[in-house]
Amino acid sequence: MRLDYLSIFPAYFDVLDISLVGKAAINGLVEIHAHDLRDWTHDRHRTVDDTPCGGGAGMVMKPDPWGEAFDEIIGTESDPSVHVIFPAPSGTPFTQSAAAELSSAQRIVFCCGRYEGIDHRVIDYARSMWTVHEVSLGDYVLNGGEVAALAITEAVVRLVPGFMGNPESLAEESFSAGQDGLLEYPLFTRPVSWRGLDVPEVLMSGHHGRIASWRRDESVRLTRERRPDLTDSDSSGIH
Ligand SMILES: Nc1cc(-c2cccs2)n[nH]1
Secondary structure (H helix, E strand, O other): OEEEEEEOOHHHHHHHHOOHHHHHHHOOOOEEEEEEHHHHOOOOOOOOEEOOOOOOOOOEEOHHHHHHHHHHHOOOOOOOOEEEEEEEEEEEEOOHHHHHHHOOOOEEEEEOOOOOOEOHHHHHHHHHHOEEEEEEOOOOOOOOOHHHHHHHHHHHHOOOOOOOOOOHHHHOOOOOHHHOOOOOOOOOOOOOEEOOEEOOHHHHOOOHHHHHHHHHHHHHHHHHHHOHHHHOOHHHOOO
């Protein structure tokens, strides 16, 4: 999998060299390329923004640098196997199933907007050429798409076959199909008693049936308490 990042702050992605994703890059599972959008400007000030047509506060990212960067980084041929991701507060909520789908992509290009956003024609052009995803991480506003791109990268790359040492652990995580789309149950390890707090007895019983039942009940309880929106989804197994 090749991952490209277009940003006016490409140094944000240096962290990928030290994190888990860096490990994947080393063993050849993932190839990472960060690019400075200003490299595709031609004026002395390397300008990437301008005032919004129709008025309004703030600045909008000009389309020209994006188009020239696309030409060089992706090419000028249409290819639906290339996934272009625009993080944005107005995007579709990013989910574990979206991460799972993207984990089989051969190419993902992250377009990290700043200011008030990117000229919409950039997204329209990208849609005419590649598979575009406008995604939101949640109902809050970041200063730019870089942090969102890092979060999406981690969620996707950890699902790439061969990345996780023990793929079985993926099956029991929150939102995973193996967890019926429910939140993960509480986890415990030794010591059995810690600062007056004990591991639930059932988990020390060695009775696998009871342990499975306790874990399921806890997942249902937590999901109903914290994420009632998940309890009606088809994958949740609870209604
Ligand atoms: N979920 C989300 C995305 C964003 C931004 C993406 C690009 C600039 S701000 N804020 N919040």
